[in-house]
Amino acid sequence: MKRGLAALAIVALLATAGTVALVMQLRKQPHSPFPQISAYSHGETVRIGPYFYCSVENLDDCENPETTGELTLTSRSALQLSVEPAIARAPWWLARTYEGADAAIVQEFRPNTRTAVTIPPIDARYGRLTGVVVQLPTLVRDEFGNEFPLPHAEWSVRTVWEPSAQYPESVSDYPGH
Secondary structure: OHHHHHHHHHHHHHHHHHHHHHHHHHHHOOOOOOOOEEEEEOOEEEEEOOOEEEOOOOOOOEEOOOOOEEEEEOOOOOEEEEEOHHHHOOOEEEEEEEOOOOOOEEEEEOOOOOOEEEEOOEEOOOEEEEEEEEEEEEEEEOOOOOEEEEEEEEEEEEEEEOOOOOOOOOHHHOOOO
């Protein structure tokens, strides 16, 4: 009987210690109430919260943490972008900006179709990638009754090129193209 109580006390003590350790570990990691994106290239990963995040019903009700990420690129290291399921469950836009483009190049993704995209660092027409933006659109109606999409949330990653990454290659020289 005494051995059983002693074993039970040890199990209870270990369970309590494990719970305390878990709670302490979770407190160290800041929890964001918003979804995040991840960007990876050249052995480096960044996780980014939103630049802004508005209520879908009211685009004037916004949180503006103005979070941006920065990732170093070379001509031989693609940018691998991942979005959390909370983003991928909705329609989302990916805007890519390049040195030689007058405007961003935008791709639309339907709900539940993509959680990751690989982006070549150099485009044959526009040059080096300077950044990517992920947006969640929502339909709005203007005073004339016209409906059109506007982003209610946005995540941003700026790319920085290594000083030694002044390569003349084009996207056709990139492995896999």
